[in-house]
Amino acid sequence: MPINMGDIARLANVSKPTVSRVLNNSPLVNEETRERVLRVARENGYAINRNAQKLRQVRNDTVAVVLDFGSHRAGRIADPFIFELLAGVSESLSIRNQDLLLSPPSLTDVQSHLDLISSRVADGFIFLGQGEREPMLRDLARAGTPFVVWGGVDPKAPYCSVGSDNRLGGQLAGELFVQRGAKRWLFVGNIRHSEIRMRFDGLRAVAARHADVSVDHLDVEHMAYAPTYQQMGTWLRDNPPPDAVFAFSDTAAIAIVSAFRELGLEAPNDYSLCGYNNIPPAADFTPALTTIEQETHLAGAILVEKLMQILDGGKPKSSMLPTRLIVRQT
Amino acid sequence: MPINMGDIARLANVSKPTVSRVLNNSPLVNEETRERVLRVARENGYAINRNAQKLRQVRNDTVAVVLDFGSHRAGRIADPFIFELLAGVSESLSIRNQDLLLSPPSLTDVQSHLDLISSRVADGFIFLGQGEREPMLRDLARAGTPFVVWGGVDPKAPYCSVGSDNRLGGQLAGELFVQRGAKRWLFVGNIRHSEIRMRFDGLRAVAARHADVSVDHLDVEHMAYAPTYQQMGTWLRDNPPPDAVFAFSDTAAIAIVSAFRELGLEAPNDYSLCGYNNIPPAADFTPALTTIEQETHLAGAILVEKLMQILDGGKPKSSMLPTRLIVRQT
DNA sequence: TTGTAAGCGTTATCAG
DNA sequence: CTGATAACGCTTACAA
Numbered sequence: 001m002p003i004n005m006g007d008i009a010r011l012a013n014v015s016k017p018t019v020s021r022v023l024n025n026s027p028l029v030n031e032e033t034r035e036r037v038l039r040v041a042r043e044n045g046y047a048i049n050r051n052a053q054k055l056r057q058v059r060n061d062t063v064a065v066v067l068d069f070g071s072h073r074a075g076r077i078a079d080p081f082i083f084e085l086l087a088g089v090s091e092s093l094s095i096r097n098q099d100l101l102l103s104p105p106s107l108t109d110v111q112s113h114l115d116l117i118s119s120r121v122a123d124g125f126i127f128l129g130q131g132e133r134e135p136m137l138r139d140l141a142r143a144g145t146p147f148v149v150w151g152g153v154d155p156k157a158p159y160c161s162v163g164s165d166n167r168l169g170g171q172l173a174g175e176l177f178v179q180r181g182a183k184r185w186l187f188v189g190n191i192r193h194s195e196i197r198m199r200f201d202g203l204r205a206v207a208a209r210h211a212d213v214s215v216d217h218l219d220v221e222h223m224a225y226a227p228t229y230q231q232m233g234t235w236l237r238d239n240p241p242p243d244a245v246f247a248f249s250d251t252a253a254i255a256i257v258s259a260f261r262e263l264g265l266e267a268p269n270d271y272s273l274c275g276y277n278n279i280p281p282a283a284d285f286t287p288a289l290t291t292i293e294q295e296t297h298l299a300g301a302i303l304v305e306k307l308m309q310i311l312d313g314g315k316p317k318s319s320m321l322p323t324r325l326i327v328r329q330t
Numbered sequence: 331m332p333i334n335m336g337d338i339a340r341l342a343n344v345s346k347p348t349v350s351r352v353l354n355n356s357p358l359v360n361e362e363t364r365e366r367v368l369r370v371a372r373e374n375g376y377a378i379n380r381n382a383q384k385l386r387q388v389r390n391d392t393v394a395v396v397l398d399f400g401s402h403r404a405g406r407i408a409d410p411f412i413f414e415l416l417a418g419v420s421e422s423l424s425i426r427n428q429d430l431l432l433s434p435p436s437l438t439d440v441q442s443h444l445d446l447i448s449s450r451v452a453d454g455f456i457f458l459g460q461g462e463r464e465p466m467l468r469d470l471a472r473a474g475t476p477f478v479v480w481g482g483v484d485p486k487a488p489y490c491s492v493g494s495d496n497r498l499g500g501q502l503a504g505e506l507f508v509q510r511g512a513k514r515w516l517f518v519g520n521i522r523h524s525e526i527r528m529r530f531d532g533l534r535a536v537a538a539r540h541a542d543v544s545v546d547h548l549d550v551e552h553m554a555y556a557p558t559y560q561q562m563g564t565w566l567r568d569n570p571p572p573d574a575v576f577a578f579s580d581t582a583a584i585a586i587v588s589a590f591r592e593l594g595l596e597a598p599n600d601y602s603l604c605g606y607n608n609i610p611p612a613a614d615f616t617p618a619l620t621t622i623e624q625e626t627h628l629a630g631a632i633l634v635e636k637l638m639q640i641l642d643g644g645k646p647k648s649s650m651l652p653t654r655l656i657v658r659q660t
Numbered sequence: 661t662t663g664t665a666a667g668c669g670t671t672a673t674c675a676g
Numbered sequence: 677c678t679g680a681t682a683a684c685g686c687t688t689a690c691a692a
Contacts (some may be wrong), residue, residue, distance in 0.1 A: 055669080081415055383687080
């Protein structure tokens with residue numbers, strides 16, 4: 001019952017290799033033959049057996065994508081950020097006719113990753129977010145496994161990573177605050193995440209150039225709406241209100257607006273506010289949020305591009321994505 | 331260089347089938363032999379070639395999961411809902427040793443789905459959210475493709491679906507509104523999504539039992555924060571404010587709070603408000619959101635379970651998950 | 661309990 | 677431009 005390449009060959013009066021050539025767009029085939037084969041294949045609803053194909057070919061044309069469900073589920077990170085990243089990767093892979101295997105949660109140690117490669121399931125990995133697996137990634141790199149990582153970009157890391165230029169993001173926010181004449185800045189975020197710390201560093205670098213500017217830091221461990229709202233509220237009760245706030249995400253910025261509002265303070269009159277990520281609601285929120293844009297869509301394409309380079313034997317460098325300030329009301 | 335089953339067989343002084351039996355946990359193997367083979371395999375870092383394996387076996391042990399990036403990306407749906415669903419499915423599949431192939435965005439029509447099955451890439455599909463592809467799913471069911479769907483549960487549909495009891499969700503919201511003495515209800519959502527329409531139906535069923543209650547409908551095509559906020563605002567300018575609102579998601583409920591606030595109206599004093607999904611921020615929002623909870627984690631397990639039944643030749647029935655009202659401030 | 665032989669459906673090689 | 681033949685690495689008979 002399951003129709004195969006031999007059947008198509010017979011029905012089209014050609015040999016199997018010719019059918020194979022047609023399906024692989026080989027230029028060696030006579031136009032007439034090609035059309036006949038394609039017609040027969042179509043008429044019989046034939047689809048090539050990809051397992052047989054992969055058995056013969058060197059490449060698998062499959063990429064394993066590793067999400068960190070552990071830290072993203074339960075809404076701990078409310079920005080639709082990782083989801084967009086996944087969408088971008090999915091699209092880029094599909095353009096290159098690569099299958100996307102979503103890594104199982106059981107994939108935790110080096111060996112299980114190596115096995116996935118040697119069992120010829122995937123050609124390489126894309127890690128979305130390095131989270132707490134830095135050490136494992138180093139081992140994986142040492143073992144010569146092909147992979148790329150979305151996350152904080154450390155030029156000294158032994159693997160290729162792609163991420164937003166977080167330091168620049170912090171500087172852009174700082175320069176905005178200077179321009180607005182703000183003096184008492186507050187940075188809100190968990191600086192144990194290296195991406196976040198780099199933003200803080202960028203912000204402080206700008207502050208250091210202005211003697212009359214002070215920078216405070218509100219540590220928010222879980223990066224979501226609710227804890228941010230609560231901690232910001234507490235902070236505002238215990239401290240004089242800052243006149244500029246740089247938040248780790250737009251969702252956090254929205255929480256911060258609410259917390260200030262309880263004191264009757266509104267951006268931009270009473271304080272400047274800058275978020276991060278430029279999530280779609282940011283533009284429509286009242287007040288419209290000033291924010292830093294990371295080009296997530298581009299990110300997927302670049303990650304895929306770099307991985308393909310590695311698979312082709314290249315050694316692409318880590319790189320940072322265009323990062324820009326989008327000034328709106330706040 | 332790539333080591334294969336024949337090599338392991340030779341090194342362990344057995345035949346290939348014996349190695350195969352060991353790796354597939356066949357009970358037919360002598361314990362001593364088993365251990366020897368496993369040791370040799372481990373020592374040589376051998377991992378079975380899954381493509382060759384799949385070529386021989388009837389089943390592929392791969393499930394294609396279809397996300398609706400089209401309507402979820404660009405933050406159009408900011409609820410971390412689908413993400414959690416995906417995590418649950420991923421985990422359940424991994425427990426059953428099934429690979430998860432994330433469907434490419436190019437997979438839109440019936441034929442491309444059929445091709446994925448006949449090219450032996452996947453055994454079946456799990457659709458997360460039926461969105462507007464109801465007609466396509468009917469065709470797919472007619473073609474005998476194995477799949478299950480997360481979404482609205484219509485017992486008359488020709489395929490197996492699993493979802494929240496949307497109708498009950500609507501009724502629960504309606505009963506709450508009755509209890510609060512609300513008379514002018516508003517339903518906000520895109521009823522071309524069947525899940526959403528069923529909630530509307532449930533709400534109206536309750537309304538129909540009360541002569542003095544009217545139900546209006548605000549159609550929001552793109553189910554995200556920004557459009558909801560804007561359209562709700564417009565609606566409030568053109569119509570007398572409702573005294574009860576049932577929103578298609580908690581994110582939408584948050585947008586609705588903002589829109590009402592611009593008119594100086596606050597829940598629960600000026601209107602009752604019920605969301606959907608019970609996302610984590612809902613409890614901490616001000617005011618704390620009343621909402622309907624869907625058990626997403628369970629959902630993943632059930633979807634996988636049903637698909638496996640179908641693949642084993644069974645005909646599982648559609649089923650609805652426990653759904654309950656969580657009454658908070660609004 | 662183990663081994664031998666055959667074949668899964670494709671592509672690589674080489675000859676024509 | 678096309679075809680014959682031999683792999684790819686595994687599992688399924690069937691035999692011992």
